[in-house]
Amino acid sequence: MRLEDVLRKLEDAQRGAATAAVEKPGEGTSFAYGRAVGIYTGIAEARRLIEVMHEEDEDRLTAL
16 A cells, blocks of 8 residues: 555544544533544644654665
């Protein structure tokens, strides 16, 4: 699977989590809000880490 495909799938999952949080706000509890924010932020961090690792790999290969 290509990197672009992985990032697109993560973006889709992030969009889905945000949409679900808006459609079902969990009765407005702090827990529900924290859970939704945590999922969204966790997916964003996963995407960022994958991009950083990919860039580091490319830099290492270029240096050879």
